Amino acid sequence: MEDAKEIVTVNVEDAKAVVTNTLQFDDKLIKIRDYAKINNVPIIKDDGMVFLKMLIDIKKPINILEIGTAIGYSSIMMAKDSNCNIYTIERDEKMYNEALKNINECKLNDRINVIFKDALEAFDDVKNIKFDLIFIDAAKAQYTKFFEIYTKLLNKDGMVVCDNMLFHGLVNDTNYENMSRSLRGLVRKLKNFHEYLLNNESYNSTIYDIGDGMAVSILK
């Protein structure tokens, strides 16, 4: 990962909160980002990535659990410039295979372990590991369940980061009439997760308007 060829500056238009920082992408990462764009794979926004990398830089986690690998972009970005081991769960076979390919190409297969399962059923695969950071970026309807299942494996002083908390602004949108029934259901579930998180007295949680809305929850 040493051969960074391009420095991509975070676009301030997109980023309400991150004013200045740079993310470095080498050819392989640029290819992964291009694939995501062409194939409509939702990957973490640049400002969200800057924020997450800062949190990792401060926390220096040893073991990270990621719910929602997609094509491996955020795993690769988290593993790059750090020493952490990542366990990441993906249920979609096409995504899983693409992630494996990308992680191998970036030579990070010794530190990133991709588990091909529905995250609701992968607890046994990781139950003997203690995590310093859990990153949830998967099916939004299941956030509360993911949180409840996997935070059992959180180390003392561990933390959880959840992306998509604002869901393109829809969580704060009161204009329900314009939403389809399934979208309305999803928004309601995310709102419930907000409540759940902010009322969970075992954690100090803050939601930031960074990325697609990122929640940081620190175990008290």
Next chain:
Amino acid sequence: MEDAKEIVTVNVEDAKAVVTNTLQFDDKLIKIRDYAKINNVPIIKDDGMVFLKMLIDIKKPINILEIGTAIGYSSIMMAKDSNCNIYTIERDEKMYNEALKNINECKLNDRINVIFKDALEAFDDVKNIKFDLIFIDAAKAQYTKFFEIYTKLLNKDGMVVCDNMLFHGLVNDTNYENMSRSLRGLVRKLKNFHEYLLNNESYNSTIYDIGDGMAVSILK
């Protein structure tokens, strides 16, 4: 500090990036905030405080150096709910005395040490201490000097947080004609500090539109 009587919710109007979190203030802290308001003492904004407290919560610093005590509000907030020792520097005598009074009233004088000096001349007072976090919130014209002087005392993996990086938005304002000469000078100095920080390869720095613009710089 156990008797929090009021929960002040961060005002989202003010806070571009912090969507949800609460800060707890007891009677003494409410008095300090009221004093600041009445006497035009600039104290850290609520969203900036939420962000700073999150960083402390993740980092768990042992020793914190603060440049710019003012009336002790941020020192008290940082010391509250944590175990850190704080060394804080203030050159204004009235502020210094008010800070001492407030810190005593909050019974935090065993963990907060206020140094009555110009920060440009206080290096010898702290030169034998290693800091995990340096928080700069003082005379904006001197940020580069403060950074250069005191980061010598930063521990491995230490970090620096600077408030007022956007200076009420003036740093990104190109309408110089409406600024007085001294204000223009100050904005230019802050812009130079931005450049200095982002080009300083010993640190990973990100500037956030939180508080009055907060920079987080992590020693590589």
